[in-house]
Amino acid sequence: MISVYIHIPFCKSICTYCDFCKVLYQKDWAVQYLKSLNQEITDRYMGEEVRTIYIGGGTPSSLSLKEIEYLLLLTNIFNKEYLEEFTFECNIEDINEELLLLLKKFNVNRLSIGIESFDEENLLLMKRKYHTFKDIEEKINLCRKLEFNNINLDLIYALPGEKMQLLKQDIKYLLKLNPEHISTYSLMIEDNTFLSYQKINSIDEDIDAKMYEYITKKLTNNNYNHYEVSNFSKKGYESKHNLVYWNNQEYYGFGCGASGYIGGIRYNNTRSLTSYIKGNLNSSEEIISKQNNMEYELILGLRKLEGINIDEFNQKFNVHIEDVFPIKPLLKNKDLILKKNMLSINPKKIYIMNEILLKLV
């Protein structure tokens, strides 16, 4: 069983914080791109049974309906007999009945919608389109009406100048929409983004941490399970696709700038759209050694609040984990917690988990 990620790098407008592989939508590029994608999938895919598919971006919903249909047809290349989860990312303004019916026809069963904020000023800073809560609510209701019962909403917090009051308002609206899954990301000002060019500074670390605390508490109190650093879900609605990453399992990444992990090799496709369109993937590859692989298992697995199963770890790598990593001192000072056979980061320290990883790997 394998997972598949497909990257669509097109957007109707470019968000100020985004450093991922993206370009403004252009019809002729999109057509070319889908052809190259077809080629890559045909060349790379080895016929495994596919358990999860995730179409992300960029903005997959920025494509025209015809292009989306072509894209979804491409997924028929995969063996979908045991497909459990099929996610499609979209922006709220692109949601309409036609699109939803098309997605439904191809068995998309999970929608991931980038709300990011309900506040007009916040959205302006991110250069994202503002919609009234009422508009958003209507779109979500439409999804519900067409029986999409697994919806993720994205939220970005800790924007420069953001006040706690604003975050509370955003969370209130979010809860009102009652999604099955919520991803919250604190704004990172990455190099080569509009925000970094504007020399905008990140919000104070203490405020950021307080906001994270608030989010965690509020969502947990509303029956969302905090199962990964930035992810919350109702029971049974954890993202199966994203868990593949965190469980250090293998997956295909197709498209410009996409990453994959197949046959013990992690690869990254070119981020240049012109190369990709010409069929030149220019993948960089890294063969993962056993040591590296054990490190990945920890770096990724410990993002989950439940942590990693050390019996499974020991069996998978034929080692004793405490011989490989200095677990004991970290258990002693409560950086790590061991409950039965599950090794996890102390939830009070999850927001500084990099410090702990640095001591571990």
Add this chain to the structure above:
Amino acid sequence: MQNKNIRNFSIIAHIDHGKSTLADRILEITGAVSKREMKDQLLDSMDIERERGITIKLNTVKLNYTYNNITYTLNLIDTPGHVDFSYEVSRSLAACEGAVLVVDAAQGIEAQTLANLYLALNQNLKIIPVINKIDLPNADIPKVKKELIDVLGFKEEDIVLCSGKTGEGVKELLDKVVEYIPAPEVHDEKPTRALIYDSYFDSYKGVVLLIKVVDGVINVKDKIKMLVTNKVFEVTGLGVKTPKELNLNSLSSGEVGFLSGAIKDISSVHVGDTITVIGRETDIPLEGYALVKPMVYSGIYPIEANKYEALKEALNKLKLNDASLTFEPVTSEALGFGFHTGFLGLLHSEIITTRLEREFNLDIVVTSPTVVYETYLTDGSLVIVDNPSKMPPREKISMIKEPFIYTNIIAPSSCVGSIMELCQDKRGIYKNIEYINDTRVNIHYELPLSEVVYDFYDKLKSRTSGYASFDYDIIGYKESDLVKMDILLNGNKVDALSMIIYKDFAYNKGRSITKKLREVIPRQMFQVSIQASIGSKVIAREDISAMRKNVLAKCYGGDITRKRKLLEAQKEGKKRMKMIGKVEVPSEAFLKLLGSDDDE
């Protein structure tokens, strides 16, 4: 008997009075270098010398000059100008019979004009006073002449006017060198004695010695002996610099040149030692020259512990031609293994650290400079403290003495007020003011050396817009009310940051250091308290609150290698941290504290 056709001389001057440019012109006029080969400031061979426009290391060139149809050999021995390097000046002068004293036609006499002149007079050298830069539009020749006559006692007819830039007067100067500076004494028949006045390491020849032969002769293949180290070598090469190297078969008394002997062991060479030749030997050493003791000490530590041996090797190589540099191994709890290093002054320390970084590619931490204290204990014994960590506990001390200097600060009279204010701030004791003429003064203070090694010179320059010049003599030790101030991180003393300080200044200094540390130490997983204390009394405190966030929130589309790279970058950063207890302190923290107090 005299070696009639040789003249050994130096040019001495205050910094920026045009010494190197004048030397360039002399090289050109004597044909030592053609115009085509000329690059500015030929004798300043180190990059750092050209960059800073100063001379640190001495160089020697042999020139031919014809005067009244007789060809003379002129050995020009270059000297540094800065106050820190008076030691190097005295080394150069030990190989000379005369000196050319250069004074800027616009600036007049400055502090190092005086200092260098006194060094030359101490060696009984003949002095030729020269007013340089006479081509400058603001040159004031009558005024500078008057200073030379009134302040330094020269005769008007002896003063040479010239311009190193245009070449005007340079020939007249060379004539004067031949006429006025005596030829070296020649004692070829005597047992051989030669003074080592400098040395350097050459990767092909080994240690190369710069020598002045005083008595007798040295030939290639002679067996030579060093009188101090008792080491014996066979001479494999002799020669002079013109400034290109010219190999010779022998050097005889009165001559200066270089000597190589396949000397691989750096420690067998002591600058200032006397060489004799086996077979024509003597055991009476030449009078060396005043050996200067280091006045300022700092700890030098490699940032990466495994570079300790490389640092040792580099310091040994630098010491070869800088006898004033001293060092001994030291261990710091905070910084690991390093060297307690003695310097002549702050500039000297800067030059050495820059050379370690550039020429030897070493990443180093240099701790705050300290002077040498005399600590008298209640039982009457004396402890010499050249490192704050060696300071005995307070209750055992009856008195601490520190070195004081006597200043020559030459400045426009309009700056007197601000200079006096600066000296008062630095615990100065006013002595008197001498008037050089109606617009310039020489201000004399007694100041603790410890106050001068920090930032005195920088402050003096900024308060006088660069018009003041500064030099000093060490006058001895005086009692001061001094305390040892420690810096603690979460209760752990940081030995490398301890300092000895005037009691009344401790409070402010403690506050400024704790504040700076708070800025440079990153947040940790726990709260960190930074304290400054005297004994058990805490005089300043700052806190760094615990780290709240270090996590990569977003994992874009399964791009996991990127996440790992970020983690690896953080890990690299940790490698450059020094551990104080459990607190990680970036090496940069120690560097930043060395700088001057910017809170003033």
